[in-house]
Amino acid sequence: MPRKRSTDDGDELLARLGSLTAQARERAELQRTQVELAIALQRGMLPRDLPSAPGLHLAVRYAPACHGLNVGGDWYDAFPLPDGRIGLSIGDVQGHNIEAAAFMGQVRAGLRALAFATGEPGELLARTNDLLLSLGSELFATCTFVRVDPATGVLESARAGHIPFVWATADGKSGVVDDEAGPPLGIQRGVEYPVARHRLTTGGLCVLLTDGVVEGPSLAVEDGLDQVVRLAGIAAVAGLESQALAAAVIKGAESVGHEDDAAVLVVGLDGPGRRL
Numbered sequence: 690m691p692r693k694r695s696t697d698d699g700d701e702l703l704a705r706l707g708s709l710t711a712q713a714r715e716r717a718e719l720q721r722t723q724v725e726l727a728i729a730l731q732r733g734m735l736p737r738d739l740p741s742a743p744g745l746h747l748a749v750r751y752a753p754a755c756h757g758l759n760v761g762g763d764w765y766d767a768f769p770l771p772d773g774r775i776g777l778s779i780g781d782v783q784g785h786n787i788e789a790a791a792f793m794g795q796v797r798a799g800l801r802a803l804a805f806a807t808g809e810p811g812e813l814l815a816r817t818n819d820l821l822l823s824l825g826s827e828l829f830a831t832c833t834f835v836r837v838d839p840a841t842g843v844l845e846s847a848r849a850g851h852i853p854f855v856w857a858t859a860d861g862k863s864g865v866v867d868d869e870a871g872p873p874l875g876i877q878r879g880v881e882y883p884v885a886r887h888r889l890t891t892g893g894l895c896v897l898l899t900d901g902v903v904e905g906p907s908l909a910v911e912d913g914l915d916q917v918v919r920l921a922g923i924a925a926v927a928g929l930e931s932q933a934l935a936a937a938v939i940k941g942a943e944s945v946g947h948e949d950d951a952a953v954l955v956v957g958l959d960g961p962g963r964r965l
Contacts, residue, residue, distance in 0.1 A: 736765075736766055736767060736768070739767045740767055740768055740769045740775055742769075742773075742775060742839035743839060744839055744958060744959040745775065745837070745839040745956070745957070745958060745959075746930070746931045746956075746957040746958075746959070747767055747775075747777075747931065747954070747955065747956055747957075748930070748931035748932040748934070748935040748954075748955045748957070749765055749767075749935060749952070749953065749954050749955070750935040750936060750938070750939035750951075750952070750953045751763070751765065751939075751950075751951070751952045751953075752901075752939055752942060752950070752951045752952075753950055762781065762782030762783075762784065762789035762790050762792060762793035762830070762950070763779075763780070763781050763782070763793070763899045763901060763950035763951065763952045764778075764779070764780055764781075764782075764793050764796070764797045764952065765777075765778065765779045765897070765952045765953075765954045766778045766779075766797050766800065766801060767954065768801055768804070770804060770805070770808045770836065771805060771808075772808065773838075773839075773840075774808065774836050774837060774838045774839070775836070775837045775839060776801070776804045776808060776834065776835070776836055777834070777835040777836075777837065777897065777954060777956065778797065778800050778801075778832060778833065778834045778835075779832070779833050779851070779897040779898065779899060779952055779954050780793075780796060780797075780830050780831055780832035780833065780849075780851060780874075780899070781830065781831050781832075781851070781899045781900060781901070781950070781952075782796065782828060782829075782830045783828050783829050783830065783873075784828060788828065789828065792826060792828045792830070793830070795821070795824065795826075796817070796821065796830045796832070796874065799817050799820050799821065800813065800817050800832070800834065803816045803817055803820070804834075808836050809836070809845070809884070810834045810835065810836055810845050810846055810847035810882070810884050811847045811881065811882040811883060811884040813834055813847070814832065814834055814847050814849050814871065814874065814882040815880060815881060815882055817832075817874055818849065818874045818875065818876075818877075818878075818880055818882075819878065821874050821875040822875060822878055826875065828875060829873045829874060829875035829876050830849070830873060830874045830875060831848075831849055831850040831851040831852075831873045831874070831900075832848070832849045832850075832851050832873075832874055833846060833847070833848045833849075833851045833853075833854060833897055834846065834847055835854075835895075835897065835956075837889070837956060841888070842888050842889035842890065842891075842893070842958050843886065843887075843888050843889075844886070844887045844888065844889060844895065844956075845884055845885070845886050846866070846868065846884070846885050846886075846887065847871070847882040847883065847884050847885070848868065848869075848870035848871065848882070849870065849871050849872065849873050849874045849882060850870060850871070850872055850873035850874075851870065851873075851899075852898070852899070852900050852903065852904075852910065852914070853865050853866045853867070853868065853870075853914075854866055854895055854896055854897045854898070855895065855896040855898075855914065855917045855918050855921050856887065856893065856894065856895050856896075856921070857893065857894045857895075857896075857918070857921035857922045857924065857925035857926075858890050858892070858893045858925055859890070859891060859892030859893060859925050859926060859928070860926075861922065861925075861926050862922070863918045863919075863921050863922035863925065864918060865914050865918060866885065866887065868883070868885035869883040869885070870882075870883075871883065889956065889957075889958040890958070891958060891959065892925060892928065892958065892959070893925060893957070893958050894921050894924060894925050894931065894934065894955060894956065894957045894958075895955070895956045895957075896917055896921050896934070896935075896938060896953065896954075896955050896956075897953070897954040897955075897956070898917065898938065898951075898952065898953045898954070899950060899951060899952045899953075900949075901942060901945065901949035901950045901951040901952070902917070902938060902939065902941065902942045902945070902951045902952070902953060903916070903917060903941075903942075903945065904945060905945030905949065906945070907944060907945055908944055908945045913941070913945065916941050916944075917938055917941070920934060920937050920938055920941070921934060921938075924937070930957075931955040931956070931957040932955075934955050934957075935953050935954075935955045938953045938955070939951055939953050
């Protein structure tokens with residue numbers, strides 16, 4: 690009789706283990722499906738082509754996080770405005786899941802649609818902020834919007850809680866823009882976003898990016914930005930193409946020490962010796 694009970698106990702244990710294994714496989718399959726769906730949402734919502742204008746050159750690099758369920762909501766966008774200028778946006782949605790990826794699509798689409806009503810960066814971010822609050826989501830997003838005039842090189846920008854962008858000139862100067870930012874989108878009503886004005890000089894570059902490129906457990910944001918400043922300065926002086934700089938900046942994201950989305954958008958103005 691003791692042997693019979695032992696056999697029965699063993700069979701019951703095996704049955705339980707089999708059930709737990711099946712449940713684990715189902716959960717793993719569900720997680721894999723959610724990650725694949727989130728990545729598909731990300732790729733489907735990002736622009737396939739970038740606008741072109743005489744003398745102005747855009748380049749992007751995007752590396753979505755796909756470690757476990759760590760799929761985030763970084764985005765970039767570039768599109769022509771009705772007055773002939775170019776609108777650029779880059780941003781990061783709170784969270785790393787399928788909801789963040791879907792919310793990213795709403796933010797990007799809202800920005801682009803509202804930009805045709807007003808391309809003024811501060812007003813555009815304010816309207817987008819109100820739109821997101823009306824949706825009732827608990828998520829929020831940081832964002833930079835830039836309006837650039839290809840004919841003059843003038844850039845107008847506004848930031849909603851996002852990290853500042855990097856600039857470099859062909860004469861060897863480079864740095865991080867020192868401008869005031871408003872709060873992230875989707876947090877507070879009635880917010881005003883200050884507008885800063887800059888100018889791309891001949892052969893100059895600007896680098897817009899998300900924090901996944903420059904910040905993580907292994908890299909402080911200040912050090913990450915310094916790294917991008919050095920790369921941009923070298924690229925501007927050497928007359929390197931915007932694509933080469935974007936590739937070098939996104940490569941640096943490997944040193945931040947975590948799996949996160951990383952997006953880079955480079956704006957370059959033609960100059961002597963620039964290889965395009």
